[in-house]
Amino acid sequence: MDTAADRTEPPAKDWAIVALIGTGHFLSHFYMLCLPPLFLAWRDAFDVSFATLGLSIALMSGVTALGQTPIGFMVDRYGARRFLVGGTLLMALSISAMAFAPSFGWIVALAVLSGVGNSVIHPADYAILAGSVDKSRMGRAFALHTFTGNLGFALAPPTVALLLLVFDWRGALLSVGLLGVPVVGAILWQSRILKDQPKSRDTGPAMSGRELLLSRPILLFFAFFLLSSMAGSGFTAFIITLMQTLWDTPLAIASMLLTGYMVGATGGTLVGGWFNDRTQGRIESLMVFVTGLTLAAVALMLSLGFVPMPASVTVAIALVAGICTGASRAPRDVMLRNAAPPGQVGKVFGFVSSGLPLGGAIMPVPMGWLLDSGHPQLLLPLVSALLLLSLLCAGLGNGAARQPVSGVVPAE
Numbered sequence: 525m526d527t528a529a530d531r532t533e534p535p536a537k538d539w540a541i542v543a544l545i546g547t548g549h550f551l552s553h554f555y556m557l558c559l560p561p562l563f564l565a566w567r568d569a570f571d572v573s574f575a576t577l578g579l580s581i582a583l584m585s586g587v588t589a590l591g592q593t594p595i596g597f598m599v600d601r602y603g604a605r606r607f608l609v610g611g612t613l614l615m616a617l618s619i620s621a622m623a624f625a626p627s628f629g630w631i632v633a634l635a636v637l638s639g640v641g642n643s644v645i646h647p648a649d650y651a652i653l654a655g656s657v658d659k660s661r662m663g664r665a666f667a668l669h670t671f672t673g674n675l676g677f678a679l680a681p682p683t684v685a686l687l688l689l690v691f692d693w694r695g696a697l698l699s700v701g702l703l704g705v706p707v708v709g710a711i712l713w714q715s716r717i718l719k720d721q722p723k724s725r726d727t728g729p730a731m732s733g734r735e736l737l738l739s740r741p742i743l744l745f746f747a748f749f750l751l752s753s754m755a756g757s758g759f760t761a762f763i764i765t766l767m768q769t770l771w772d773t774p775l776a777i778a779s780m781l782l783t784g785y786m787v788g789a790t791g792g793t794l795v796g797g798w799f800n801d802r803t804q805g806r807i808e809s810l811m812v813f814v815t816g817l818t819l820a821a822v823a824l825m826l827s828l829g830f831v832p833m834p835a836s837v838t839v840a841i842a843l844v845a846g847i848c849t850g851a852s853r854a855p856r857d858v859m860l861r862n863a864a865p866p867g868q869v870g871k872v873f874g875f876v877s878s879g880l881p882l883g884g885a886i887m888p889v890p891m892g893w894l895l896d897s898g899h900p901q902l903l904l905p906l907v908s909a910l911l912l913l914s915l916l917c918a919g920l921g922n923g924a925a926r927q928p929v930s931g932v933v934p935a936e
Contacts, residue, residue: 553676591643596874611644616704667797744921753883788846
């Protein structure tokens with residue numbers, strides 16, 4: 525079926541759309557990590573424990589994950605643009621309002637509101653990208669979307685730390701919160717170039733949205749996202765401790781190793797997007813690409829735990845492993861977009877991408893238990909096993925999505 529996103533559009537217009545959507549995605553991730561640098565100031569201001577302070581992050585993340593699927597249904601029914609504007613504005617105003625909080629209870633309540641706004645971003649962004657960006661540039665569009673989100677994570681802590689040198693915590697929060705206002709204005713100003721995802725013109729039997737999300741291909745993609753997130757969070761949470769435990773790696777070097785991995789993972793997304801567009805999004809080519817990268821990442825990660833090597837070499841290996849894992853992310857998103865029936869991108873991405881924060885929440889406790897139990901050598905094999913299982917789910921999900929049932933048009 526010919527859709528707006530499949531016809532040739534001017535590249536400049538596509539990149540303007542990606543920049544607009546990417547800026548909102550940057551803010552989404554930025555706001556998720558702008559609160560931890562304020563914990564010490566909040567502890568003094570409100571006389572609360574660190575466990576209580578952590579509640580603000582936990583609730584914001586939890587509400588974001590839980591809200592994505594129902595928001596995805598609404599995006600598919602009513603269109604994405606209004607939700608993108610409302611969600612971004614709610615995030616920005618909630619963070620800004622924290623600057624006037626008289627007690628920590630207000631901080632928590634506003635964190636929940638910010639999480640509600642944040643839950644809009646993934647389903648709305650992907651629905652708009654699917655409808656607005658030419659198919660020949662879809663991989664790079666998805667890759668830049670992921671890249672801007674990672675950039676938001678990376679820049680939030682140092683930005684807030686610098687603002688605290690100039691303002692108190694209230695002034696810092698007000699400043700970062702107000703960043704969202706011009707972004708909302710830009711989305712409204714340029715809304716004419718943001719097209720909603722194309723609707724299906726097919727006729728025939730229909731499945732409900734619930735049946736779609738519980739269908740075999742979508743559940744397999746959910747497992748793919750969940751397992752890959754579990755592997756990534758397990759590696760990043762404990763690789764510093766693990767390297768110190770196994771090899772007595774100095775803290776500075778172990779920290780550089782983690783930084784190298786994160787830099788590689790962020791930059792690798794752009795490689796994956798380029799490859800997708802280079803191969804015109806052919807599933808066979810994407811699966812070969814993702815399989816090769818995943819196997820390479822597994823081998824490199826295992827070498828860090830079982831092969832003694834100079835500290836500088838471990839940093840280089842972590843960097844390459846990050847590139848391998850990051851480069852598989854744009855093809856991952858494109859494969860899911862191809863598996864989503866027309867007009868259902870919002871609910872599919874809302875549901876499946878909720879596996880990312882869920883995976884991040886699952887892994888730290890069992891990984892910490894392995895360390896506490898005296899089995900640090902099992903951490904990287906566990907991470908590797910999760911990556912291989914995620915690869916299996918990706919292959920099975922793509923195969924299931926090609927079955928005739930995946931072409932049935934879901935009903936709202």
